[in-house]
């Protein structure tokens with residue numbers, strides 16, 4: 377059975393914790409898109425770890441972790457994360473990398489930085505991990521597939537062709553001094569290739585064999601629906617598809633094998649980077665929530681934007697993911713509030729809208745709130761749904777009705793065991 381764990385919103389919904397919990401009974405955990413640009417934070421017996429590129433099953437010896445061909449594979453980030461995991465006591469992390477994965481090169485990172493700088497105020501708030509230049513190259517068919525780096529002549533020629541053209545545009549846009557040294561890039565690949573070889577594997581075959589064997593595979597999405605290149609808040613999206621459905625491409629899994637899709641949503645909203653964020657709060661109100669919830673980026677440490685729960689965006693987020701289950705995380709965080717606003721509709725040009733609009737419309741949207749009573753207590757030690765305070769249950773059930781998808785799990789703390797199954 378294939379299970380997808382994906383974000384219903386802007387990312388950082390708590391997917392890492394869910395993958396960590398569900399991987400207990402899984403055979404494989406797969407990353408199938410994105411790169412080392414975001415982060416899952418996992419709290420377990422090895423302490424608190426921010427994973428950027430490695431799948432969340434990395435802490436379980438019984439689990440094979442797969443980096444699929446849809447991932448933006450930063451070799452350097454891969455090895456430094458592996459070293460970090462090993463230094464925490466995980467002796468032999470069980471991980472393989474698709475032999476079709478493409479390599480995120482140092483020049484992708486550099487180009488990301490240069491472009492954000494050039495854009496200035498109009499920048500996208502990129503994490504500058506090279507993701508947009510990487511996927512641009514992939515779609516333009518000037519990416520580097522890992523299988524290519526083991527043929528010296530081939531890779532030299534390819535780098536020369538790709539980088540000669542790239543250097544022309546770099547010189548024109550950013551200046552001669554920013555050009556990429558082709559020889560250095562060749563050396564970079566050579567440096568890592570032997571070390572990488574033992575990890576490479578025909579992961580499509582591996583995964584399809586596991587499916588035939590009735591094993592359990594978790595597809596682990598990065599970011600969330602609203603960052604999807606086609607269905608999100610374009611152009612304030614990422615450059616890949618964080619949808620469960622993309623697992624069929626980024627991991628090579630048949631679409632009909634994805635039987636469960638857990639869409640994760642927070643009990644409030646958070647967002648990193650630029651773009652419309654309709655329920656955003658500011659000032660002291662935002663700071664209080666940010667500090668209580670620890671809403672600072674796992675990758676960059678920058679303060680995340682925070683807002684009230686947005687049922688319009690989440691309904692859409694669950695629909696596009698094809699959610700079979702919704703997990704509402706971080707409910708414990710809201711225990712300090714007297715009243716909790718929930719956005720149930722948008723007002724755009726005087727009209728009430730319930731369906732999530734295009735970005736141009738979204739830019740004009742004003743939130744319409746309903747106010748629910750807070751529960752004013754700590755719920756972090758509660759294990760059963762029926763033991764939750766009445767107002768917490770009312771909050772969850774109100775949102776469930778608004779979004780139209782079943783909330784089957786509730787997160788009430790950062791640790792593995794802080795989960796209530798309904």
Ligand code: GDP
Nearest residue numbers: 388389390391392415416417706787788789790
């Ligand atoms: P991801 O990228 O979707 O995995 O999300 P992040 O890991 O960036 O952000 C989620 C943050 O919330 C992490 O710091 C988690 O440890 C934490 N977290 C996850 N679930 C819960 C929860 O139910 N309650 C609390 N208080 N923290 C949680």
